[in-house]
Amino acid sequence: MNEPKPTVALIYDFDGTLAPGNMQEYDFIPAVGKSNREFWSEANALAEEQDADMVLTYMARMIQAARSKGLSLRREAFRESGRRVALYRGVREWFARINDYGARRGMHIVHYINSSGLKEIIEGTEIAGEFRKIYACSFLYDVDGIAYWPAVAVNYTNKTQFIFKINKGVESVSDSKEVNRYVPEEERPVPFRRMIYVGDGTTDIPCMRLVKSSGGHSIAVYNPDQKGARRDMAQLIRDNRVNHVCPADYSEGSEMDLLVKTVIDKIALDYKLERMEAIRS
Structure with missing residues (x-):
């Protein structure tokens, strides 16, 4: 029987990360x-x-x-x-290419959104079907289907709760019991060391720092058309908040493409070493 492939979670902010500007x-x-x-x-x-x-x-x-x-x-x-939201270069083709690359390295790639934008708008984009789960702001709807009150509000600090939900395999937003239940790290479906967090701004800093400090990889992206953006984002590396900074260009052969593939390579090799060490012990 084939052993299940370990899961690698790619977690993205949306505004400024996969699409220029704000979705509204x-x-x-x-x-x-x-x-x-x-x-x-x-x-x-x-x-x-x-x-x-x-x-x-x-x-x-x-x-x-x-x-x-x-x-x-x-x-x-x-x-x-x-349906009118524009995406950064290469985003449409990104998911299939990275999924295929991960599979060839023995990894199962799963994509998530973790955004302070609006879930309903993200659901209308052409890439909505690529995500296992979209964690974002959303509205409550009355019996006539009209939005009248916030259902979920995702700000820069409570964004981190969704990292723990992914880590423990608890997908429900409303479930606060299972996500707080103690589970040994090695038994969690997506260990932090197999997470890649991609964000662009201040609302992502707590998540990027959490993933990085827990053994995962954090990538800060910037608009490649914005002058001086890389210099500004480099401060995040100096502050030890992210592992990498690169342009939000997801096309094949881009800096982002090569970086994420290299991180997947590292995760695959680390997993292989873990398995070898487990057998020896």
């Missing part, structure tokens, strides 16, 4: 008649005024702005917005 800026914000600056300024001002979480206030502003313009607040309307 492609369709939703123009539809409510706001500029990007206006919308985010209003959401942030509300957070400061009420001493509230900025993720919750942007979600509140989405509902308020859509209602004021008579726009649909149905799940499908948000998903329709997702």
Whole structure:
């Protein structure tokens, strides 16, 4: 009987990581008649005024702005917005190529989203089907299917909870019992050392630091069209928060492509050594 392949989890932020900018800026914000600056300024001002979480206030502003313009607040309307989100170069082809590479190295690659963006919009993108689970902000819907209240709000600190859910194989967002149950590290479905976290900004720093300090690999990406971005992101390496910094270009042969394949090679070799050591003991 063939032994199951060990799982490697690739965990991505979305905005600025797989797609340039914020997902609301492609369709939703123009539809409510706001500029990007206006919308985010209003959401942030509300957070400061009420001493509230900025993720919750942007979600509140989405509902308020859509209602004021008579726009649909149905799940499908948000998903329709997702169909207009542009992706970085090579993202569409990335998943199949990395899955195949991992399989040839004896690894099972699984992809996750861990985002402060909106799950419903991500579900409408052309790559939604590539992910085992999308952890992101989402709305509650009434009996008529209309969004009326936040269901999940993902900010920079509570993002880390989803790393532990992946680590322990607990996929439900609402389950707080199993994720807190003690499980020896070697019995967890996805050990931290077999995680690769990809993010671009401050909301990802706690996750990137957690994965790196726990033996995994963290990659900070930046918009390749933005001048000086690599220099700015290099500070994360100097601060010991990430392992690597590279452009958000996922095409074959790119720096990102070669880096992730090399990390998979390392994970595969480490796993082989672990197995050899286990046999000797």
